[in-house]
């Protein structure tokens with residue numbers, strides 16, 4: 001018997017305020033251990049897709065009005081975000097929302113509380129985060145609001161990793177960051193994927209970059225799937241031009 005797909009999004013439609021149709025029939029899958037890119041211009045529906053997967057639409061007066069999200073063979077429709085986290089899916093929201101007054105380490109600790117871990121487990125988890133993000137170890141006693149944008153993105157990812165996820169939904173990790181920092185963050189994502197088997201669904205506008213790290217990619221255009229395939233195929237087709245609407 002074939003294994004159930006890890007994450008399967010089938011023909012979803014999402015609306016905001018009952019009237020704004022943000023997604024129209026989007027389907028995608030993430031296999032276990034994969035890095036999948038979700039590409040598209042501003043407003044194409046990337047964030048909405050991630051929020052539909054992790055059941056965060058209701059908090060934005062949005063709703064999934066058609067289709068299904070199946071995670072490890074089970075519909076996520078009735079699972080609240082905390083239950084999803086307990087089952088291994090965690091979302092890192094766009095815009096690196098750190099608690100500026102808390103230290104770097106305190107920010108990381110807020111990611112772990114859902115599991116009610118023991119003190120030893122927390123120590124272990126922190127040590128693991130610091131091996132992937134040595135910069136965060138150096139700055140662990142500094143208030144997060146005083147760290148750089150790249151470090152805040154690392155804090156946001158590190159905090160998500162404290163939940164021990166198997167799938168991370170990451171929204172625009174490169175946004176507003178210098179290319180050298182973005183590269184550092186993507187290298188860490190690759191390490192987490194290769195060494196720890198963490199899967200990623202990465203929403204990104206920076207197609208050229210993310211296609212170098214992803215296995216598969218989907219391209220959204222005004223809420224619809226405009227293209228899908230292996231990252232290598234889409235890169236060869238010059239997909240960046242495609243989703244900006246100026247392909248031949």
Ligand code: ATP
Nearest residue numbers: 016020022040041042043044045046047048049060
């Ligand atoms: P961005 O890179 O700007 O985040 P995106 O590809 O993630 O773009 P979404 O944020 O998913 O796109 O937006 C898809 C559509 O839904 C857009 O037309 C947007 O204006 C609309 N939209 C998003 N959030 C809301 C909301 N809270 N209320 C109403 N409309 C929304």
